[in-house]
Amino acid sequence: MSTPVLGRDASVELDGSTVGYCRGLRVGIDVELVKEYRLGSDKPAVLEAGNKSFTVDIDYMWLDSSVADKVLSGTKVAITVYPEGNASGKPKITLSNVVLTGWEFRVEQDGVILETVSGEAEDIEFGTVT
Numbered sequence: 001m002s003t004p005v006l007g008r009d010a011s012v013e014l015d016g017s018t019v020g021y022c023r024g025l026r027v028g029i030d031v032e033l034v035k036e037y038r039l040g041s042d043k044p045a046v047l048e049a050g051n052k053s054f055t056v057d058i059d060y061m062w063l064d065s066s067v068a069d070k071v072l073s074g075t076k077v078a079i080t081v082y083p084e085g086n087a088s089g090k091p092k093i094t095l096s097n098v099v100l101t102g103w104e105f106r107v108e109q110d111g112v113i114l115e116t117v118s119g120e121a122e123d124i125e126f127g128t129v130t
Helices: 066-073
Strands: 011-014 022-037 044-061 076-082 091-106 114-121 123-128
Touching: 011 022, 044 091, 066 091, 066 114, 076 114
Parallel strands: none
Antiparallel strands: 011 076, 022 044, 044 114, 076 091, 091 114, 091 123
16 A cells, blocks of 8 residues: 655645645646437437646745736746655646636735635646656
8 A cells, every 4th residue: 555645745846836835736637528329319329528627726935926927928838746745756737838817816814815826727737857
């Protein structure tokens, strides 16, 4: 049995720069379903995987407006996730041509200022750090 990976070992890069003070990350793969019925049947005549989308959300402590500026400008970015750190031989997830679709800024009296950026990638690749 494998040992679970601790989140504190992970790191995230946006366009090759480490996202400092990252607090959390969500990467998603969604597949639309192509489902068509024919007359005279209550079971699908066609049931296939359709279009795919690859989403990402990053939560981190706010440092400046550089990521918000990328959202406003429509700049595509690359995001690389290292679930077990970036040492050679460890797994990595690469999201390419990410269009940043949302940005949120949060201020709480009893904590640090936080921001969240969301986006959707053109492609996702699972690989190994070399």
